Amino acid sequence: MCHQCDYTNLLEESGLESTPKRLQVLEVIGDNNSPLSARQIFETLSRTYNINRVTVYRILDLLVEKGLIDRISGGSRSFVYGLAPNENHPAHPHFYCKSCGNLECLNPQSLNVDMQAMQRTFPGVIENVEVRIDGVCKNCLRTERNSVH
Amino acid sequence: MCHQCDYTNLLEESGLESTPKRLQVLEVIGDNNSPLSARQIFETLSRTYNINRVTVYRILDLLVEKGLIDRISGGSRSFVYGLAPNENHPAHPHFYCKSCGNLECLNPQSLNVDMQAMQRTFPGVIENVEVRIDGVCKNCLRTERNSVH
DNA sequence: AATCTAATGCAAATATGTTGCATTAAAGCT
DNA sequence: AGCTTTAATGCAACATATTTGCATTAGATT
Ligand SMILES: [Mn+2]
Ligand SMILES: [Mn+2]
Ligand SMILES: [Zn+2]
Ligand SMILES: [Zn+2]
Numbered sequence: 195m196c197h198q199c200d201y202t203n204l205l206e207e208s209g210l211e212s213t214p215k216r217l218q219v220l221e222v223i224g225d226n227n228s229p230l231s232a233r234q235i236f237e238t239l240s241r242t243y244n245i246n247r248v249t250v251y252r253i254l255d256l257l258v259e260k261g262l263i264d265r266i267s268g269g270s271r272s273f274v275y276g277l278a279p280n281e282n283h284p285a286h287p288h289f290y291c292k293s294c295g296n297l298e299c300l301n302p303q304s305l306n307v308d309m310q311a312m313q314r315t316f317p318g319v320i321e322n323v324e325v326r327i328d329g330v331c332k333n334c335l336r337t338e339r340n341s342v343h
Numbered sequence: 344m345c346h347q348c349d350y351t352n353l354l355e356e357s358g359l360e361s362t363p364k365r366l367q368v369l370e371v372i373g374d375n376n377s378p379l380s381a382r383q384i385f386e387t388l389s390r391t392y393n394i395n396r397v398t399v400y401r402i403l404d405l406l407v408e409k410g411l412i413d414r415i416s417g418g419s420r421s422f423v424y425g426l427a428p429n430e431n432h433p434a435h436p437h438f439y440c441k442s443c444g445n446l447e448c449l450n451p452q453s454l455n456v457d458m459q460a461m462q463r464t465f466p467g468v469i470e471n472v473e474v475r476i477d478g479v480c481k482n483c484l485r486t487e488r489n490s491v492h
Numbered sequence: 493a494a495t496c497t498a499a500t501g502c503a504a505a506t507a508t509g510t511t512g513c514a515t516t517a518a519a520g521c522t
Numbered sequence: 523a524g525c526t527t528t529a530a531t532g533c534a535a536c537a538t539a540t541t542t543g544c545a546t547t548a549g550a551t552t
Contacts, residue, residue, distance in 0.1 A: 211498080211499080211549095211550095213498095213499065213500090213548095213549095215499080215500075216499090232540080233538090233539080245500085245501095246500065246501050246502075247501095247540095248500080248502080248540090248541080248542090249499080249500050249501070251540065251541075252499085252500080252541095253499095253500095267416035267417075267418070267475075268416075269416070271508075271509070271538075271539070272540090273420075273539090273540095289465070289467070300465070304461060304464055304465070312453060312476065316438070316449070316453070316476070317481045318440070318478055318479055318480045318481045318483075318484060319479045320477075320478040321441070321477050321478040321479070322476070322477040322478065323475070323476050323477075324473075324474070324475045324476075324477065325472065325475075326416070326472070326473045326475075327461065327465070327469055327471070327472050327473075328470050328471040328472075328473065329467055329468045329469040329470040330467055330468045330470070331467045332467045334467075335467060360518095360519095360529075360530080362518095362529095362530065362531090364530080365530090380508090381508080381509080382507085382508080394531085394532095395531065395532050396509095397509090397510080397531080397532070397533080398530080398531055398532070400508090400509065400510075401530085401531085402530095420507070420508070420539075420540070421507080421509090422508090422509095
């Protein structure tokens with residue numbers, strides 16, 4: 195997803211030490227074109243490095259807290275994580291396929307949310323708007339159609 | 344939330360037998376002004392009736408499947424459940440307070456999503472659009488301000 | 493090099509949701 | 523009313539995701 199982001203830099207700008215494992219987690223998330231669960235991130239890293247499950251969770255919490263990544267609720271039981279919006283990556287909605295469980299990034303224009311208007315009517319601080327569309331993806335539709343015949 | 348809905352009727356219209364426990368679950372959800380987790384529903388019911396945790400989960404699955412209730416991802420680890428949109432209850436976004444964990448129903452107009460436009464650009468079947476706003480609620484803001492002094 | 497601290501690891505606990513099979517309730521028949 | 527059948531519910535065990543507490547380690551600082 196991102197080869198323009200300097201992760202070391204991002205970390206340091208947020209006041210976080212740029213440790214190898216934090217970088218690894220950020221890279222896995224940034225390289226993927228859709229958000230990943232803690233488990234997926236852990237398994238991906240485990241193929242190449244040594245890292246503990248709990249460390250992954252803690253790094254994720256930290257990165258979310260500092261706003262480097264977003265914790266997104268896929269339609270399923272676990273959270274997924276993607277790069278937070280920045281100059282290179284505008285905020286965007288996601289599509290969750292109830293059939294195959296995939297979560298797909300949609301393009302940013304596909305759904306425009308007027309945060310300004312929102313903030314005006316709402317008596318609290320808005321940090322984030324999450325839009326998720328649920329349904330059945332193109333692939334699954336095709337598969338279903340075929341299996342009927 | 345709803346004293347206009349005839350739950351027995353809703354159940355039967357969906358081809359579900361209107362059992363006492365199903366009614367109880369629907370009532371708890373319908374009476375609450377914000378969506379509830381399976382655990383909350385179970386605990387509420389347990390105060391008055393006898394019911395098993397698993398039964399609650401199964402009833403919830405069923406009601407979601409039949410479209411009587413919506414499974415909503417609050418900002419936290421568990422799903423929450425609210426009445427599905429119908430004549431009495433238009434679809435609406437929710438606000439999740441990161442500080443106190445409350446999930447609040449927002450009024451329907453506060454965020455308008457053009458599902459038609461969405462469906463035109465998206466190559467799959469859209470069943471549902473979920474909008475969640477994250478931030479800090481009015482109450483928590485006040486508390487925070489006070490505790491600073 | 494010795495010291496200190498934050499990062500990581502490991503084991504165990506907790507929270508949430510699911511499965512398989514036993515029991516019960518209640519609807520439909522006779 | 524009794525008998526039969528089936529769907530609903532209960533119970534125990536399992537599965538998965540996440541969190542916690544405390545031990546160890548690596549790296550920065552002196
Ligand atoms: Mn995305
Ligand atoms: Mn609601
Ligand atoms: Zn799919
Ligand atoms: Zn709050």
